[in-house]
Amino acid sequence: MKLVRTCTLCILAYCHFYIDSAIAQEATPPLPEADIIRSMKKVVEEANDGKQTTESILDKRTEGLKEANVNPFSISQYRQNYLLPVTYITSPNPLSVDGLTEENIDRFEAKYQISVNMPVFLKDDGASGVFFAMTLKSYWQVYNSESSKPFRENNYEPEVYYQWQTDWDVLGYRINRFDIGINHQSNGQNGLKSRSWNRIYATALFSDVNSLYYVKAWYRLPEE
Numbered sequence: 001m002k003l004v005r006t007c008t009l010c011i012l013a014y015c016h017f018y019i020d021s022a023i024a025q026e027a028t029p030p031l032p033e034a035d036i037i038r039s040m041k042k043v044v045e046e047a048n049d050g051k052q053t054t055e056s057i058l059d060k061r062t063e064g065l066k067e068a069n070v071n072p073f074s075i076s077q078y079r080q081n082y083l084l085p086v087t088y089i090t091s092p093n094p095l096s097v098d099g100l101t102e103e104n105i106d107r108f109e110a111k112y113q114i115s116v117n118m119p120v121f122l123k124d125d126g127a128s129g130v131f132f133a134m135t136l137k138s139y140w141q142v143y144n145s146e147s148s149k150p151f152r153e154n155n156y157e158p159e160v161y162y163q164w165q166t167d168w169d170v171l172g173y174r175i176n177r178f179d180i181g182i183n184h185q186s187n188g189q190n191g192l193k194s195r196s197w198n199r200i201y202a203t204a205l206f207s208d209v210n211s212l213y214y215v216k217a218w219y220r221l222p223e224e
Contacts, residue, residue: 055209056174062165066126069119078133079115087111089139096193097150106144109152113137120160127165127177134158159183161201172208179203198223 056062068074089107094100117133135157142149161181168175179202186196201218 054169054174056207075116078117083112096153110140110142157185173206176205
């Protein structure tokens with residue numbers, strides 16, 4: 001009899017504890033959202049609200065490029081354009097030009113680069129869209145009168161890329177844009193003189209009021 005009473009009391013106590021635990025679980029409010037998740041949501045919302053809160057060193061250039069893009073007769077600068085009247089090459093390659101040899105090649109030469117782009121398709125913002133670009137880099141034996149001042153080498157690099165103008169303000173920086181594209185570089189020669197490659201690439205450009213930062217990753221496509 002005592003054993004039965006003891007078992008009955010234990011069962012009642014266990015049921016009472018289980019019911020109290022279930023009520024406590026139902027009454028417990030949901031855990032507050034983690035601070036890091038709230039911070040990330042806030043950053044994303046501020047980045048996409050369309051309000052510019054961060055000044056960028058590229059603001060004036062971006063506005064100028066937008067105006068140029070909508071002009072059908074406009075061609076814009078792409079990479080750096082420069083002219084170096086005098087450069088010194090320690091080991092120039094004479095094989096690219098007939099008549100150049102190790103004896104008559106000049107180690108002093110000029111070097112220049114011309115790089116331009118133009119839109120093929122533009123979105124409504126005047127900055128995002130598909131672009132075509134062309135870059136020419138030349139090495140000119142301009143001081144080599146003995147060999148009739150030849151161009152020792154010309155590199156041609158056409159490319160097609162999609163530009164996404166984001167202009168996000170994140171943590172005091174302006175994420176200006178992302179690009180993804182494909183480019184080809186060749187020296188325009190054939191046979192043993194030929195040299196070329198093809199790449200796909202992705203870039204990111206971000207800045208603040210005093211600096212800009214450029215990140216690029218690429219993959220060289222296999223060749224036969």
